[in-house]
Amino acid sequence: MALRFTCTKEHLDRALRYSTKALAKQSLLPIIQNVIISTENNILACAATNLDMGVRIEISGKIEEVGSVVIPPQLLNSFIASLDNGAQVTVSQVSDTDIAVESGSSRAVIKGYNPVDFPPIPQKENIYGEVTVQSDVFRSVLSRVMISVAKTEARPELTGVNIVFTDNTMRVAATDGFRLSESVAPIEAAAIQKDIDSIIVPASAIAEILYILSDSATKMIMMHISDGQIFFEVDGVTIVSRLISGTYPDYQQIIPQETATHIIVSRAECERVLRLADAFANNTTSDMKVTINPDESTCVISAMSQDRGENVTTLQVEAHGEVQEIYLNTRYVLDGISRCGSEKVRIAFSGAASPVVITPVAKSDDDERFLYLVMPIRK
Amino acid sequence: MDFQQLWAAALGEIELSISRANFITWFKNTSIQSIDDGCATITTPNGFAKEWIEKKCSDIVLQALRNHDKSITRIHCTLSPQPQRAPQSIDAVTQKRTGNSTISTILKKAPQRSIQQQKQPIQQAKNIQQKPTAKTTPPYNTCLNPRYTFSNFVVGQHNELAHAACRTVSESLGTVYNPLFIYGDVGLGKTHILQSIGNAVVSADPTKRVLYTSSERFTSELIDSIHNNTISDFKKFYQTIDLLIIDDVQFLAGKEKTQDEFFHIFNFLYQKNKQIIISSDRPPHAIATLEDRLRSRFEGGMIADISQPDFETRVAILQKKADEKDIILPEDAARYIARNVASNIRELEGALNKVVAICTFQQKIPSRAVVEEILAPTIVNRRPARSASSVIDIVAQHFNITPDDIIGKVRKKTIVRPRQIAMFLLREELTYSYPEIGAHCGGRDHTTVIHACRKIEKELIADAALKDTIDTLKRKLHTL
Numbered sequence: 001m002a003l004r005f006t007c008t009k010e011h012l013d014r015a016l017r018y019s020t021k022a023l024a025k026q027s028l029l030p031i032i033q034n035v036i037i038s039t040e041n042n043i044l045a046c047a048a049t050n051l052d053m054g055v056r057i058e059i060s061g062k063i064e065e066v067g068s069v070v071i072p073p074q075l076l077n078s079f080i081a082s083l084d085n086g087a088q089v090t091v092s093q094v095s096d097t098d099i100a101v102e103s104g105s106s107r108a109v110i111k112g113y114n115p116v117d118f119p120p121i122p123q124k125e126n127i128y129g130e131v132t133v134q135s136d137v138f139r140s141v142l143s144r145v146m147i148s149v150a151k152t153e154a155r156p157e158l159t160g161v162n163i164v165f166t167d168n169t170m171r172v173a174a175t176d177g178f179r180l181s182e183s184v185a186p187i188e189a190a191a192i193q194k195d196i197d198s199i200i201v202p203a204s205a206i207a208e209i210l211y212i213l214s215d216s217a218t219k220m221i222m223m224h225i226s227d228g229q230i231f232f233e234v235d236g237v238t239i240v241s242r243l244i245s246g247t248y249p250d251y252q253q254i255i256p257q258e259t260a261t262h263i264i265v266s267r268a269e270c271e272r273v274l275r276l277a278d279a280f281a282n283n284t285t286s287d288m289k290v291t292i293n294p295d296e297s298t299c300v301i302s303a304m305s306q307d308r309g310e311n312v313t314t315l316q317v318e319a320h321g322e323v324q325e326i327y328l329n330t331r332y333v334l335d336g337i338s339r340c341g342s343e344k345v346r347i348a349f350s351g352a353a354s355p356v357v358i359t360p361v362a363k364s365d366d367d368e369r370f371l372y373l374v375m376p377i378r379k
Numbered sequence: 380m381d382f383q384q385l386w387a388a389a390l391g392e393i394e395l396s397i398s399r400a401n402f403i404t405w406f407k408n409t410s411i412q413s414i415d416d417g418c419a420t421i422t423t424p425n426g427f428a429k430e431w432i433e434k435k436c437s438d439i440v441l442q443a444l445r446n447h448d449k450s451i452t453r454i455h456c457t458l459s460p461q462p463q464r465a466p467q468s469i470d471a472v473t474q475k476r477t478g479n480s481t482i483s484t485i486l487k488k489a490p491q492r493s494i495q496q497q498k499q500p501i502q503q504a505k506n507i508q509q510k511p512t513a514k515t516t517p518p519y520n521t522c523l524n525p526r527y528t529f530s531n532f533v534v535g536q537h538n539e540l541a542h543a544a545c546r547t548v549s550e551s552l553g554t555v556y557n558p559l560f561i562y563g564d565v566g567l568g569k570t571h572i573l574q575s576i577g578n579a580v581v582s583a584d585p586t587k588r589v590l591y592t593s594s595e596r597f598t599s600e601l602i603d604s605i606h607n608n609t610i611s612d613f614k615k616f617y618q619t620i621d622l623l624i625i626d627d628v629q630f631l632a633g634k635e636k637t638q639d640e641f642f643h644i645f646n647f648l649y650q651k652n653k654q655i656i657i658s659s660d661r662p663p664h665a666i667a668t669l670e671d672r673l674r675s676r677f678e679g680g681m682i683a684d685i686s687q688p689d690f691e692t693r694v695a696i697l698q699k700k701a702d703e704k705d706i707i708l709p710e711d712a713a714r715y716i717a718r719n720v721a722s723n724i725r726e727l728e729g730a731l732n733k734v735v736a737i738c739t740f741q742q743k744i745p746s747r748a749v750v751e752e753i754l755a756p757t758i759v760n761r762r763p764a765r766s767a768s769s770v771i772d773i774v775a776q777h778f779n780i781t782p783d784d785i786i787g788k789v790r791k792k793t794i795v796r797p798r799q800i801a802m803f804l805l806r807e808e809l810t811y812s813y814p815e816i817g818a819h820c821g822g823r824d825h826t827t828v829i830h831a832c833r834k835i836e837k838e839l840i841a842d843a844a845l846k847d848t849i850d851t852l853k854r855k856l857h858t859l
Contacts, residue, residue, distance in 0.1 A: 051427045
């Protein structure tokens with residue numbers, strides 16, 4: 001039982017990059033700050049976990065001997081970073097805990113831990129639901145909502161992304177109590193039992209998948225949902241994460257059904273004006289005043305702070321409905337508008353105390369929907 | 380034996396056979412769900428714990444369970460059941476409260492198990508582990524750190540009143556000084572002396588229920604209990620306590636509901652002659668936004684302060700700490716540290732720790748020269764160059780007047796007083812000569828300065844408010 005394999009620098013580097021993100025930053029158990037590399041069952045794979053999430057990456061390479069090792073990834077990273085592109089790396093176990101790494105004329109010995117103590121990564125079992133989604137669709141809907149995930153732990157269910165599956169769509173939402181993002185997209189195939197159609201996935205797991213998708217050319221991503229856990233499979237990488245228990249707030253009820261006023265505005269222009277307003281807005285509250293006057297087709301955005309100065313911009317917009325005056329957080333509005341992705345955006349108001357809804361004005365054949373909601377600031 | 384007891388007993392055994400880190404990581408929040416036909420089903424909070432228990436230590440767990448229940452032949456793990464995902468009550472939509480700026484206030488919070496509940500099994504396991512036979516072990520955590528005792532508390536002039544009061548209280552609970560209010564600056568040993576009382580009481584009579592808590596924790600427990608609708612349990616728990624120690628009570632300031640609950644618990648315990656001990660960084664009357672009824676109650680008992688230790692006490696503390704660490708600290712080295720680290724005891728200990736660490740590492744004896752070399756960089760930082768003008772600025776700022784007022788000729792009472800204090804501080808802190816001080820304060824005669832310094836010195840003995848002011852100013856000077 002002494003592991004030995006050879007693979008290219010790129011493959012090993014990719015596996016280490018992915019697994020380093022899932023490492024425990026600090027833990028009672030020092031061993032889980034390391035990665036496990038194993039050639040068992042004739043599969044060369046690298047895995048890491050922080051006990052909330054685990055990731056396992058299959059590496060293509062030539063297996064010479066079967067075994068496993070647990071090593072700190074930083075040293076191995078430094079070693080392969082020094083190699084030329086395309087270099088071949090041979091890793092072999094020299095004792096229970098230590099490995100030797102060789103490539104060309106370099107050789108290194110890295111001290112590690114006994115793999116017996118490494119926690120096993122959970123395996124798929126008791127799967128209740130399986131969903132397949134195109135990876136570019138998955139990436140686009142989730143990266144749109146991630147901005148709204150709560151940053152604090154005060155309400156655990158808001159630290160994740162809510163995914164609701166229906167027959168052929170998935171509805172993804174995140175909120176931190178001040179704003180809400182929701183995106184709906186089609187799914188390729190789904191086999192789900194009804195009682196788990198709504199899940200909350202920790203934001204850290206989603207961030208890891210988005211990172212992997214960002215440099216992968218794969219077409220599809222598979223999700224397997226089991227009791228309290230979810231497995232994502234993409235391009236030889238398996239991510240397992242706990243699901244956040246609890247009920248996601250029924251946010252549909254706060255989306256206003258009727259709007260009093262709406263404007264349609266160019267996204268680029270609106271972003272430009274908001275950035276300017278943000279520069280003048282009060283540093284801590286970031287508030288601005290938005291006044292809509294449909295008779296004159298104007299939207300006036302003004303921001304001021306006691307100690308810095310003030311700024312007023314009048315935008316010519318397509319406006320319908322009543323006159324509105326509302327205070328909003330510039331950054332929150334900017335976050336929403338910049339994620340719309342369309343040329344024009346629609347902003348709907350229903351009074352100074354009601355949430356503002358931002359939606360892209362999409363082409364009719366677009367089957368992905370996005371909605372962003374911001375709560376107003378009370379003056 | 381029900382499942383909970385059985386699991387607690389088994390956990391006690393499991394803890395002995397695996398490392399502490401492993402035990403805490405994998406067995407936290409676990410429980411027995413059912414025992415069917417010889418198969419015990421254990422619930423785990425996450426998939427990793429399930430895999431670990433099933434694959435790595437099922438033998439140990441099974442053995443531990445079989446020691447208590449021979450009928451068990453297998454174990455099986457399952458993830459803790461998810462709370463029901465019932466559709467939410469939608470009372471909020473209809474309300475549509477105008478002007479709510481956060482979604483949180485509209486959306487109802489999902490049911491969540493309280494932290495206390497989740498911690499339970501491990502807590503029980505610990506209790507059984509520590510004293511398997513002692514029935515007297517209180518079934519809750521006293522939160523006392525056994526490291527703090529009277530025997531390692533150094534008594535000096537600065538804390539002898541507080542120490543004597545605490546000693547008396549620990550010997551006769553609830554009868555002499557109740558409540559006992561201890562105040563003093565950070566790092567002067569309030570927590571140490573408070574916990575010493577608790578430890579002394581527990582070791583003399585383990586049946587006494589002692590609770591040490593910070594006001595911050597008190598508040599968060601209260602919030603938890605309001606949130607979980609267990610407020611009556613919360614009150615009941617506090618009402619069973621014989622000795623309640625609340626640290627850093629100044630943090631209650633401004634929290635009205637907490638003050639309210641604390642007031643009722645306080646009254647209840649006080650009526651039943653249970654001892655209450657409170658600490659704060661300032662006297663009761665100086666805590667802003669503390670409700671009057673609480674303030675008057677705090678002031679109704681014994682108030683003792685802990686001030687900054689004098690030079691001799693600091694040397695004694697250093698020697699005691701050095702003894703505890705089993706190292707030899709020469710007299711002149713101790714004097715050097717004590718002279719240069721004056722502001723608080725925690726920093727004194729920090730300086731000593733640094734010396735000890737470096738000396739053990741480099742295998743040196745901590746002689747005066749070595750200590751000086753080690754501490755020189757930190758001490759230089761701590762002693763900024765102070766000037767007469769900075770002293771005057773600080774005094775002026777404190778009394779809300781301008782430095783020119785102090786230097787000027789105006790002889791209004793509101794200005795004369797700060798002027799005298801500034802002169803006093805220049806003499807005390809910067810050891811300027813009288814004529815020098817006179818020159819800095821607008822060319823006054825040295826006899827004026829002498830008069831000012833003597834006046835302040837004399838009043839300091841009787842006037843506690845003045846002493847507070849001077850202390851505050853000195854602190855500002857030191858942190859300049």
